Structure formats: structure tokens, C-alpha cells
């Protein structure tokens with residue numbers, strides 16, 4: 052009898068490849084193990100065994116595998132089932148899924164580049180001869196390719212050696228290296244504890260009466276702490292008392308003052324004792340009980356809890372119960388919300404049981420988490436992760452929490468698999484017999500709809516923790532303000548008033564502007580021309596900081612123009628406005644305060660985002676200007692005022708979800724205001740104060756928003772009422788793209804009739820020199836989704852067989868919203 056295995060290879064080919072194995076190999080192998088296999092003329096890939104059988108392939112002769120790489124499966128059966136579901140639901144290949152699922156060092160292949168692991172010195176005696184040769188070679192050369200290693204060892208079959216070297220931490224796979232984050236230490240002072248009694252204090256003040264400068268410092272310290280009730284920074288004390296740092300230093304030396312530092316590096320768990328989780332209030336208790344009882348007969352439950360209602364504490368209680376049964380927990384968050392803030396909060400409760408899995412972590416860190424999850428190690432009983440953590444090899448998963456479930460970034464847009472992590476989590480939980488809790492203050496329409504249809508359980512948390520009032524939301528009509536000349540730049544008199552008050556009380560302010568850059572578009576006042584990107588159909592954006600025009604799609608940039616490219620006029624004007632311009636204006640309006648900016652430009656790098664958040668937490672920033680990054684569930688103590696600079700550009704965005712998204716964004720930003728004792732204030736500037744969404748935002752009326760939006764979705768046949776699949780065609784030649792798209796759409800119409808829209812050029816019709824055409828297929832609920840996909844695949848196959856169209860790229864995006 053002959054023995055074969057089907058292998059998943061990380062390339063986007065529709066079929067699995069069959070290799071031949073010996074009887075004993077077939078006996079040893081299990082699905083989910085890695086094997087090194089030859090592919091094409093000279094390539095070697097790491098593949099995953101999918102199936103073991105006795106059927107020879109009919110159209111080609113099966114090659115032999117090179118080597119078995121694992122003793123035990125590294126992907127378990129449930130994961131393989133999940134991969135299959137993703138490939139079929141999101142219309143991609145198992146190879147695509149494999150590439151997204153496994154950390155890079157697991158997928159050794161020809162292109163892999165290895166380097167010496169500089170973070171470890173290893174005992175060379177643990178290396179076998181062949182391992183030593185490679186390790187030694189890396190002392191002379193900074194990196195090696197698989198092919199070089201083949202030459203060094205004079206054999207083809209080198210993946211096992213590399214794999215062992217990685218396991219021994221002698222080498223690692225090359226990748227982008229991120230900077231390690233060390234938050235700045237901030238220096239604070241307080242009165243030395245020797246003077247905590249009334250008596251000793253009096254003596255001290257008497258002593259100091261002969262040194263008026265020093266006593267001024269001590270008195271200033273009192274008045275600042277009384278006013279702010281917060282730790283006092285040395286810098287602040289120097290400023291208020293007018294004393295030099297030498298005087299403060301002499302007081303510290305004398306032992307009158309005591310200096311201390313607050314360190315906020317909270318990514319690494321310091322190993323201190325864990326604290327007990329907080330006691331829930333009655334609303335939280337009720338919610339927890341309701342969630343548990345809904346899990347009796349529902350696998351998925353939606354928790355709709357207003358901002359700052361204490362959802363996280365409810366999750367924590369639920370997690371405690373699940374891990375007490377020895378089960379694993381996955382806590383999913385949008386990438387950007389995975390901040391030190393939440394990590395520390397969970398580590399404080401669960402200590403070392405919390406592992407973090409995040410695309411900005413090095414692949415070695417990710418490999419470690421993977422192995423801990425696979426081995427059911429207590430070190431990764433709770434995984435806090437971004438969307439790709441649904442691929443971890445859980446073998447006893449009890450609960451998945453999807454926090455901020457409405458977040459668009461749970462969906463991967465490029466490359467395939469174009470999966471939605473929330474929806475995939477529901478499937479994963481079904482496979483593992485685990486429960487899913489979706490949480491949000493502003494649920495997506497589809498989840499709320501599912502809850503209303505009783506497909507999901509539903510629990511509400513309507514009160515903010517501590518009964519802090521919801522922020523007071525005021526709409527400011529900027530059309531009227533402009534008419535009455537009450538605007539300074541982009542700031543209405545109301546906003547300036549509120550900002551002045553908040554700053555006077557030493558509160559912090561967040562200003563939200565949904566665009567980065569200075570003023571997106573430069574326009575000629577004489578002829579109306581605005582400079583365009585040569586590669587994409589968009590206007591270039593003006594960045595004041597670098598005095599450049601930049602394309603946000605391809606990165607093209609040029610120096611800012613002196614005169615119009617079309618007519619030579621020097622009368623160029625900046626239209627629209629972005630975060631950078633708001634930042635500039637704030638600095639002019641409030642020159643004595645620190646202004647920070649948070650957008651894609653200021654948060655690159657592993658900890659770019661954390662740095663700004665830490666600065667805000669440590670109160671080094673008084674006013675933070677930012678884009679939607681600001682909305683991600685952050686918990687700031689001292690932010691009292693939130694200003695939304697212009698609501699209209701969100702509302703007018705050409706997308707069927709623009710209104711839903713605007714509602715979510717605005718309520719989420721508003722939720723950053725007044726999270727502790729004092730009620731927060733939110734000002735929304737708009738040309739359209741009567742817009743229904745703005746009315747719904749200002750009254751925090753989710754239900755009205757839901758009903759009205761659902762009405763539109765019924766009328767215009769959009770999700771969640773209809774399903775949809777978007778087909779994108781790309782090519783560098785416009786005519787070819789168009790002909791191909793017309794052919795594709797026509798074929799689709801023969802099957803689906805009027806449910807096919809397009810082909811249409813998207814608002815930005817050319818990106819990186821590729822023209823785009825979109826076709827949308829709408830799928831009514833009663834129509835079979837799998838039959839629909841089969842038909843689309845058939846059409847796509849015929850399309851690919853037309854010679855003229857072969858160079859056109861086709862992208863299928865299921866649930867493309």
C-alpha cells in the first residue's frame with residue numbers, strides 16, 4: 052500500500068499538495084505537524100499536514116517529503132477546522148490562512164533570512180556539529196539565507212537544523228526591529244514624612260523663616276497639593292514658587308523634601324503580588340448574573356454598557372470563574388486599544404497568567420506565547436490579543452471576550468484572509484464549545500440586530516460607575532458663529548470659553564479632528580487647480596511640519612509649491628483642515644499650555660502610541676489633538692472637556708455605514724470626558740446641528756439611531772439585512788480594467804440579476820498606479836450564501852481562463868464593510 056499526505060503550503064494556490072511518505076512516516080504523522088517539502092523546481096517550504104491517506108494524486112506524481120519537523124502537532128484539530136471555515140467563508144486559500152495564522156519563524160522557507168540572536172549568549176557546547184557550523188558562520192556574516200546554509204552544510208535538508216537553532220535561542224528569523232519602550236521617569240516631590248505631624252511642621256516653618264526662598268517653596272508645595280490633590284512635579288513646583296532648581300535641591304538634601312519618581316513602564320509585568328479584583332456595584336452584579344444565565348442557552352451574548360460603566364470589571368469577574376475551571380480565555384481587542392493601560396489592569400489581577408499577542412511584538416515573543424498556549428501553560432491562560440490571536444492553538448478554551456466589538460479594525464482588509472475577527476471568534480468558540488461575550492458602548496448594527504433577533508443573548512449596563520453623569524453634550528452651530536463673526540480659525544467662542552475654564556481648573560482637554568495632516572488640500576484661488584498625486588487619483592495633503600505635500604495612499608511627496616502648477620498664480624489656499632492645523636491654532640490660542648497630537652504620523656513605531664498616552668496620563672499634555680485613535684476605550688482620569696472640531700466631514704463620508712460610524716465615534720470620544728467624579732462636557736461643532744445623528748448623539752440615544760439606520764438598511768438592501776461580497780479588479784491599464792470589470796459584472800448579472808451593482812470606479816480610482824473597479828453582490832437572507840459563493844468562484848474561474856484578463860487582479864472580499 053502507498054501512503055500520502057495532503058499538505059498546506061503558505062502560498063495562495065487553490066489546491067493542497069499531495070506528497071508521498073513511507074509507512075512508518077505515515078504512522079508517525081498527525082494532522083497539524085510541520086513537514087519540509089520540495090515545491091516547484093528548487094523551492095523548499097514548510098507545510099502543515101492536513102490529511103493522511105492512501106490515494107495517489109491523479110494528475111501528477113507525488114514527490115517525497117524532505118523531513119518531518121515536529122514531534123507533536125503545532126496546530127490542533129480545532130484550528131485546522133477554523134482554517135477551513137475561514138478559507139471557505141472568506142473565499143481564500145488555506146495557504147493564505149496559514150500565512151496569517153503562524154508566526155514567521157514557524158514558516159521557514161527559501162526566502163527566510165536568519166540572524167544570530169544578539170539578546171542571548173549561548174553555551175556553544177549545547178550545539179550539535181551542524182548547528183555549530185551555522186552558528187559560527189553567523190559570527191562572520193550578519194545574516195544567512197536558507198540557500199547559504201545549504202551550501203555551508205553541503206546538504207539540501209536544512210530546515211530541521213534551523214528549527215533546532217531557533218529552539219535553542221541561538222538564532223532568530225530576521226524581521227523589522229522595533230524600538231524598546233522606556234517611558235521617561237517623571238520627578239515628583241513631597242514633604243518628607245518627618246514633618247507629617249502638625250508640631251514638626253510648625254518647627255520646620257519657624258526654622259525656615261530665616262530662609263524666605265526656601266519657605267516659599269514649602270508653602271507653594273502646600274498650595275499646589277491643596278489645589279490639585281495630585282502628586283507635584285519638581286518642574287511645577289519650581290514654576291509656581293519661582294525658585295531655582297538649586298534651592299529645591301538644597302531642600303531635598305536637607306531632608307525637608309523628598310523626591311520620587313513615577314515609572315509607568317507597565318508592559319512588562321513586574322511580578323508583584325496581584326491585587327484582588329474590585330467589588331462590583333449592583334448594576335455590574337446584575338449584569339454579570341444576566342450574562343451567566345444567558346450563557347445557559349446562548350453561545351454568544353452582547354453586553355451593551357455605556358462608556359465608563361465598568362464593563363472591564365465585569366469581564367474580569369467572568370474571567371476569574373473560567374480560569375478557576377482550568378480553562379483558557381481569549382480577550383480580543385482592536386490592535387490600537389491594546390495599550391499598557393489595559394495590560395497592566397489585567398496583570399494586576401491575574402499576574403503572570405496574562406500573555407499579550409500583538410503584531411508589534413517581535414516574532415520571538417509571539418512564538419513564546421504560541422508555545423505556551425499550545426502546551427496549556429499557566430503562563431498563557433489568559434491571552435490578551437489583537438485579531439490574529441484567534442489563530443492561537445487553544446486546546447481548552449472556555450471564553451472569548453470581544454471588547455469594543457463595533458470596531459472596524461477587527462476586519463482584515465489586506466491581504467487575504469480578509470476575515471473579521473469578531474465573527475471568526477464566534478465560529479472558533481463553537482468549535483471549542485466556549486462562550487463569547489461581545490462588549491461595546493456603541494454596538495455594531497449587526498450585533499445589536501442579532502441580539503434583537505434572539506440569535507445572541509443581550510445584557511445592558513446603563514449606569515456609569517459611581518453614577519458619574521453622562522457627559523453634557525452641546526451642539527455648536529458654526530454656520531451661525533461664522534455669520535456673527537464668533538470664530539477664531541476653527542474654534543467657536545463657545546469652545547474657547549469652555550477650554551479656558553477647563554484649563555483654569557487644571558483639567559485636560561481632548562480635541563477630535565477626523566483627519567491628519569495640516570490642511571488636506573491646497574487649491575489655487577485663481578484657476579482652482581489642486582496638486583495631485585502622480586500615482587493615485589487623490590489630491591496631495593499639505594503637511595506643515597515638513598512643509599511638504601504628501602499622498603496618504605502611496606507615500607509620494609514633494610516640497611510645498613510656491614505657485615500654482617497650472618497657472619503660475621501665487622494665490623494658493625489651504626482647504627479643509629487636519630490635526631496639525633488644529634494643533635497650530637491651539638498653540639496660538641493657549642500659548643501657556645502643552646499641546647500634544649495623536650495621529651498616524653505621531654504614533655509610528657512599537658510604542659509611539661503609548662508614549663503619547665503616558666504623557667497625557669502623567670499630565671504633561673494639557674490639550675491633546677487627535678484622530679479616531681483617541682476613541683479606543685482609554686480611561687483617563689483628568690479629561691473634563693472634549694471638543695469635536697467638525698462633525699460634518701464624518702457624516703458626509705460616502706459609505707453606507709457613515710452615519711452608524713459617526714455615531715459610534717462621537718459617543719466614544721465623548722466617553723473620554725469626565726470619567727471620574729465630575730461631569731464631563733462635550734462640544735460638537737457642526738454646520739448641521741439638526742442632523743438626526745447629532746441629535747441622537749447629544750441625547751445618547753442608541754435605540755433611535757439603531758431604528759433609523761436599520762430602516763435605511765432595509766430600504767437600500769444593506770447589511771445586516773442583506774449580506775454582501777465586494778469584488779475588486781485592479782490593473783495598470785484603465786481600459787483593460789474596465790473591459791474586465793464589465794465582463795465580470797455581466798456574468799454575475801446572469802446569475803444574480805439586479806443584486807449586482809457596478810462596475811463602478813471607487814472615489815479614488817487609481818492607487819499606486821493601479822486602476823480599481825468595484826462590483827458589489829448583494830445577497831438576500833433567504834439566498835444560500837455557499838451557493839452564491841460557488842457561483843462567484845465559477846465565474847472567477849472562467850474569467851481567469853480568458854487570456855486577456857489573466858493579468859487583472861481579482862480580490863474577493865466577503866462582508867466587506
Ligand code: ADP
Nearest residue numbers: 329330331332358359360361362363364516686
Ligand atoms: P468601561 O470599560 O465600561 O468604559 P471601565 O471598566 O473602564 O468602563 O470602568 C471605568 C472606571 O471605573 C475605571 O477607572 C474602573 O477602574 C472604575 N470601576 C469600574 N467598576 C469598578 C468597581 N466595581 N469598583 C471600583 N472601580 C470600578
Ligand code: ZN
Nearest residue numbers: 575578615618
Ligand atoms: Zn492656478
Ligand code: ZN
Nearest residue numbers: 584587602605
Ligand atoms: Zn499616491
